[in-house]
Amino acid sequence: MTxxxxxxxxxxxxxxxxxxxxAAAADLVLARGVGGTSLDDVRAGTLTSKSQLFHYFPGGxxxxxxxxxxxxxERVLQAQRPYLDGLDTWESWDGWRTALLAHYAAQxxxxxxxxxxVSELTGTDAAAAEEVAAHLDRWRAYLSAGxxxxxxxxxxxxxxxxxxxxxxxxxxxxxxxxxxxxxxxNEPLAAxxxxxLAALHAAAPADSRE
Amino acid sequence: MTxxxxxxxxxxxxxxxxxxxxAAAADLVLARGVGGTSLDDVRAGTLTSKSQLFHYFPGGxxxxxxxxxxxxxERVLQAQRPYLDGLDTWESWDGWRTALLAHYAAQxxxxxxxxxxVSELTGTDAAAAEEVAAHLDRWRAYLSAGxxxxxxxxxxxxxxxxxxxxxxxxxxxxxxxxxxxxxxxNEPLAAxxxxxLAALHAAAPADSRE
Numbered sequence: 111m112t113x114x115x116x117x118x119x120x121x122x123x124x125x126x127x128x129x130x131x132x133a134a135a136a137d138l139v140l141a142r143g144v145g146g147t148s149l150d151d152v153r154a155g156t157l158t159s160k161s162q163l164f165h166y167f168p169g170g171x172x173x174x175x176x177x178x179x180x181x182x183x184e185r186v187l188q189a190q191r192p193y194l195d196g197l198d199t200w201e202s203w204d205g206w207r208t209a210l211l212a213h214y215a216a217q218x219x220x221x222x223x224x225x226x227x228v229s230e231l232t233g234t235d236a237a238a239a240e241e242v243a244a245h246l247d248r249w250r251a252y253l254s255a256g257x258x259x260x261x262x263x264x265x266x267x268x269x270x271x272x273x274x275x276x277x278x279x280x281x282x283x284x285x286x287x288x289x290x291x292x293x294x295x296n297e298p299l300a301a302x303x304x305x306x307l308a309a310l311h312a313a314a315p316a317d318s319r320e
Numbered sequence: 321m322t323x324x325x326x327x328x329x330x331x332x333x334x335x336x337x338x339x340x341x342x343a344a345a346a347d348l349v350l351a352r353g354v355g356g357t358s359l360d361d362v363r364a365g366t367l368t369s370k371s372q373l374f375h376y377f378p379g380g381x382x383x384x385x386x387x388x389x390x391x392x393x394e395r396v397l398q399a400q401r402p403y404l405d406g407l408d409t410w411e412s413w414d415g416w417r418t419a420l421l422a423h424y425a426a427q428x429x430x431x432x433x434x435x436x437x438v439s440e441l442t443g444t445d446a447a448a449a450e451e452v453a454a455h456l457d458r459w460r461a462y463l464s465a466g467x468x469x470x471x472x473x474x475x476x477x478x479x480x481x482x483x484x485x486x487x488x489x490x491x492x493x494x495x496x497x498x499x500x501x502x503x504x505x506n507e508p509l510a511a512x513x514x515x516x517l518a519a520l521h522a523a524a525p526a527d528s529r530e
Contacts, residue, residue, distance in 0.1 A: 142443030145355020226439045228502045229431060233352030243502040277499070277508055278492065278515025285495025285512070289487070292438045292453040298487055302495070305488025305519040312518045 128166040131156045136178040140220045144175055144230045175227065176241055182223040183245040189213035197256020198263070203310065207303045210283070214290065214299055221291030225284045250280040270313040282306035338376040341366045346388040350430045354385055354440045385437065386451055392433040393455040399423035407466020408473070413520065417513045420493070424500065424509055431501030435494045460490040480523040492516035
């Protein structure tokens with residue numbers, strides 16, 4: 111095993127191995143936090159040698175954590191598809207809500223892996239925290255895009271602010287997940303999403319409200 | 321300095337010193353996270369000797385972290401008063417919103433110190449995380465109590481569920497604070513609270529809505 115290759119020049123097999131390590135490390139970090147997970151834990155949990163780990167992550171724990179954030183983002187975005195790319199009809203918002211709840215109901219109550227990483231990294235590595243926060247922003251942007259289209263099509267009142275509404279909905283998601291973690295239940299996310307959708311409906315033109 | 325006295329038998333002066341250490345340590349943990357703050361950091365930041373720290377916190381870092389959580393809870397509850405004890409009129413909810421925003425606008429964008437602690441402790445010390453989560457639940461209970469009174473007085477529709485609405489509002493607060501931290505802005509909390517109050521108003525009887 112050589113350490114001469116930077117991660118960007120991995121072979122196909124190398125990419126697969128790296129992906130396997132990231133996925134396994136993601137589960138460790140999810141369960142124990144960044145602070146509670148050492149590279150030794152990752153080596154033990156992935157049956158990887160020290161030199162292998164350095165080969166795949168020459169940037170060390172920081173590079174591994176950022177790879178985990180990217181993976182978790184892809185996972186959660188994928189779980190919201192196809193609705194995530196629409197979100198411009200009331201039906202697509204209902205579908206999105208159901209998909210998101212199903213995704214988190216199928217996992218232990220660990221909160222949002224991305225939001226949790228931001229919190230944990232903010233104090234110790236501001237640059238890494240910012241990079242992870244950009245993933246959150248990418249997620250939020252999908253909600254904004256849908257609401258903007260709804261606004262253009264008259265499904266929201268002229269005075270409604272799509273970006274601000276999207277921020278509120280996204281805060282409900284993140285807060286619901288944090289409280290899922292705190293209460294070891296999925297009820298907070300369900301209640302939060304119902305509240306968020308009620309706020310969206312309240313921004314619809316009066317004549318279209320039930 | 322003796323270490324023979326457990327923290328529960330401190331003198332008046334001792335209590336003041338302990339409180340001073342907790343307050344200073346709270347700022348450190350807020351800025352750097354639990355994982356990023358060692359007892360040595362606390363000693364340096366509070367000009368305290370190792371034996372003093374042990375005297376005041378015989379339970380070590382864990383005891384200190386739990387004291388920080390209790391302090392931060394009292395601070396944030398206090399910042400929401402007198403509204404927090406009411407929350408049974410629409411005016412009190414508006415006042416509460418303003419007070420909460422003012423409280424967080426006056427601080428660096430560090431998110432909710434209590435929610436952040438829960439996330440960070442969940443993986444490493446589940447019992448401590450649970451103890452901190454109980455503070456969050458105490459906060460949430462104030463919102464529930466207010467909404468229950470509003471329900472009893474007919475300010476919410478008969479089919480509205482006060483506890484579930486409270487959970488949604490509280491998720492908005494927590495998510496707004498997490499996104500404040502991620503975006504280094506107070507805009508997410510403001511948008512989240514507007515969304516939460518819109519959802520509450522949507523649960524009012526139709527004839528009382530504007």
